[in-house]
Amino acid sequence: MFYLYSFTLLFGGLSVINFIFSYQSKHIDAHIWSTLKFQLLMLPLFLIANMCIGYGVRFGYKSTANLGYVLVAAKCLEILISLIMGYLFLKEIPNWKTWVGLGIIVFGIVIMKQK
Numbered sequence: 782m783f784y785l786y787s788f789t790l791l792f793g794g795l796s797v798i799n800f801i802f803s804y805q806s807k808h809i810d811a812h813i814w815s816t817l818k819f820q821l822l823m824l825p826l827f828l829i830a831n832m833c834i835g836y837g838v839r840f841g842y843k844s845t846a847n848l849g850y851v852l853v854a855a856k857c858l859e860i861l862i863s864l865i866m867g868y869l870f871l872k873e874i875p876n877w878k879t880w881v882g883l884g885i886i887v888f889g890i891v892i893m894k895q896k
Contacts, residue, residue: 783844787837787851788858794833795859797826803866850893857886 841851867873
């Protein structure tokens with residue numbers, strides 16, 4: 782059950798953070814004051830997202846007893862979320878090199894998880 786909690790919290794927190802930065806890069810003017818105003822308005826969402834990520838890592842560690850595995854899996858999840866946000870905001874479609882890189886990461890996670 783901790784796997785489900787960990788995945789849900791990590792996916793939610795990382796999605797919020799990537800959504801905020803994707804939105805900022807597409808819709809917020811690059812001038813310092815508009816960026817600062819946007820970032821200050823997003824502080825409550827960053828707090829919630831960081832809490833979700835923190836508890837997601839904690840529950841992942843409880844379920845696997847291997848912090849390195851949890852952090853690498855969270856990074857892989859963040860890469861997938863970044864690809865989704867790139868498609869949603871910028872209509873970027875990953876090429877074959879991106880999928881090969883993700884495959885190498887997943888292969889490394891599988892090897893790391895083996896005893």
